[in-house]
Amino acid sequence: MEVWIRQDAGSPAAESAEALTKAFTKETGLEAKLVAVGVTDFETKLQQRTAQKDLPDIVINDTGQLGNLVTQGLVREVDREAVAGSADLAGRAWEAAQGYDGKYYGVPFNSQAFALLIRKDWREKVGADVPKSWDELTDLAVKFTKEDPDGNGRNDTAGMVVPGTTTRGYLTWWFSTMLWSEGGDFVKKQGDGYTAAIGEPASVRAVEKLQAMFCDSKVVQPGATTADTATTHTVFESGKGGIYLTGPYMLPRFDGSLGKDKYEVVAAPPGADGSAALAEGENVYLMAGSANEKGQQEFAEFAASPAGQKIGLGVGNGGIIVRLPVNTTVDGAAERSDPRWDV
Structure with missing residues (x-):
């Protein structure tokens, strides 16, 4: 066979x-x-x-x-x-x-099931706790972006590492955890079929939070809108980004390239509708x-x-x-x- x-x-x-x-x-x-x-x-x-x-x-x-x-x-x-x-x-x-x-x-x-990989050494450097909500997660990302967590004296770190390209649907795939935790969805059951749910209020709120990461707090890494996961893996392990939502298959690679003691594995925080994770x-x-x-x-x-x-x-x-x-x-x-x- x-x-x-x-x-x-x-x-x-x-x-x-x-x-x-x-x-x-x-x-x-x-x-x-x-x-x-x-x-x-x-x-x-x-x-x-x-x-x-x-x-x-x-x-x-x-x-x-x-x-x-x-x-x-x-x-x-x-x-x-x-x-x-x-x-x-x-x-x-x-x-x-x-x-x-x-x-x-x-x-x-x-x-x-996906989880957050967070630079533990950076979090301790900026004096923050493990985030308990998406808002706290964004606050931590802001600290990682603005407070020089690697201590090199340069403005060269990003809080959130995001595969933001639309190629193969990467941005939607990464964003789904946030969407579901806010109570939104892509589609919903209706009768014998399905109908779009992305325009409903909970979904819109989730998209606005995503938009704010790019446009307001500006915590995502440079070039995020064209980055696929091959790129974002490198961003995280090279010390240019501090928070990465990804799959557990990356642990052996990051243990070797970054160091097991440098980061922690944390469940994605709950949103307005509770906890969820891309699986x-x-x-x-x-x-x-x-x-x-x-x-x-x-x-x-x-x-x-x-x-x-x-x-x-x-x-x-x-x-x-x-x-x-x-x-x-x-x-x-x-x-x-x-x-x-x-x-």
């Missing part, structure tokens, strides 16, 4: 995926070959294989791609009850494998047209099993392909011996 994952070849993440595939073969006797397809051109290459009517057997990819895969007819429906160990997989993760029609089109593999994940998709449907399901079951989830944690090599386990019998924070993952 051919297994595709959206990771760069030779990366630690690809190494973990290779270990997962080899462990599956050893466990089941079924031959499986991993293909690590680059992050930037994954969808393009998948469409090329679609045109050739020669899909891989398995694709591990974002939950956000489920709709595209279903509407193109590229994935098989999954019988949730027939998946070995399905009861151990988090219900929330199963929801992310569910299509608009209520059917399941993947087996959960990985989840993640994402990945599914194992059983691609249409495979000559080995039984093997496809066995691979998905192994990937979601405790053994598969622990390999994906990448504890030994930093190749994290399971950020937060979807299997409720696996404690990711305990496996990593790192309480920051509890956040």
Whole structure:
């Protein structure tokens, strides 16, 4: 079987995926070959294989791609009850494998919830507490921007690191945590369908708070409106920005480049409507047209099993392909011996 994952070849993440595939073969006797397809051109290459009517057997990819895969007819429906160990997989993760029609089109593999990474040394330097609201967070960002928290005597730090480009929807993606915590949303259920919710009062209030960060307090980094995450990762780790809302997959990189003692991991503060956080994940998709449907399901079951989830944690090599386990019998924070993952 051919297994595709959206990771760069030779990366630690690809190494973990290779270990997962080899462990599956050893466990089941079924031959499986991993293909690590680059992050930037994954969808393009998948469409090329679609045109050739020669899909891989398995694709591990974002939950956000489920709709595209279903509407193109590229994935098989999954019988949730027939998946070995399905009861151990988090219900929330199963929801992310569910299509608009209520059917399941993947087996959960990985989840993640975003948190704030805050320069702890800067916060202590300016004499501030951990922020308890979005307003306090903005106040801290102002201090990081104006009070020379790195002590170099230059006005060269930004409070908030924001991937503000509209490319691939990055700004909307980053902003969603703020939007939901204020009680707003992008769409809402109406009858048998959905209608826009972004123009409603709570949503507008959230957008105005976002606008104020750029235009009033001016706490975002220079060039934010064209920055994607490849850029913003560098801004944070190079000491040019103090607050970064991002995924837990960045912890190993920042531990090495910035230093584990320099920053803290904090849940995003509540807004007017309470707490919320952008959460994402990945599914194992059983691609249409495979000559080995039984093997496809066995691979998905192994990937979601405790053994598969622990390999994906990448504890030994930093190749994290399971950020937060979807299997409720696996404690990711305990496996990593790192309480920051509890956040």
